Amino acid sequence: MTTRTATARYDGFGKEGKGHITTQSGVMTDQYYGFNTRFEDGKGTNPEELIAAAHAGCFTMALSFALARAGFSEGSLETKAAVKLEQDGEGGFTITRSDLTLNASVPGLSQGQFQALADGAHANCPVSKLLKAESNLDATLG
Missing domain, CATH: 3.30.300.20 (K homology (KH) domain)
Known part of the structure; x- marks a missing residue:
């Protein structure tokens, strides 16, 4: 019926790596995520x-x-x-x-x-x- 997409990119590896998520709709474009947003209280998403x-x-x-x-x-x-x-x-x-x-x-x-x-x-x-x-x-x- 419908297919929605999102893309995740991760530059570098481990705790020092930096990720970005973009959604098909554009509501999220290069939204930051990484170790500190997932396991700590860093600004960004996860x-x-x-x-x-x-x-x-x-x-x-x-x-x-x-x-x-x-x-x-x-x-x-x-x-x-x-x-x-x-x-x-x-x-x-x-x-x-x-x-x-x-x-x-x-x-x-x-x-x-x-x-x-x-x-x-x-x-x-x-x-x-x-x-x-x-x-x-x-x-x-x-």
Whole structure:
């Protein structure tokens, strides 16, 4: 149906190397990433942050469409994704989970219907399906 692309370039190696990411849309062009943005608090991005953005955006859009199909047209959704990177042995790392925290305001939506729609969106979001890491949803209607 659609294919989206991004390009990563890394000049130099290890901690001293410098990476840059560019997306097809141009919303990110030569965005810096490197050791200090991934494992420290350096200015720039990192793969886990980008996965978190993709998961939060995908899930929120999937829930928005589920709510529209259920007849709701007003409200707001805000989702935070927390992607965890952990060391998995001698020098290796694994993304072990992506946890979504949803805060929603949807007038007229019952708690039961809200939870069912949120769980369905979580299970069927294409990024949730892609991720092999554990993924949990904490949904709050308020």
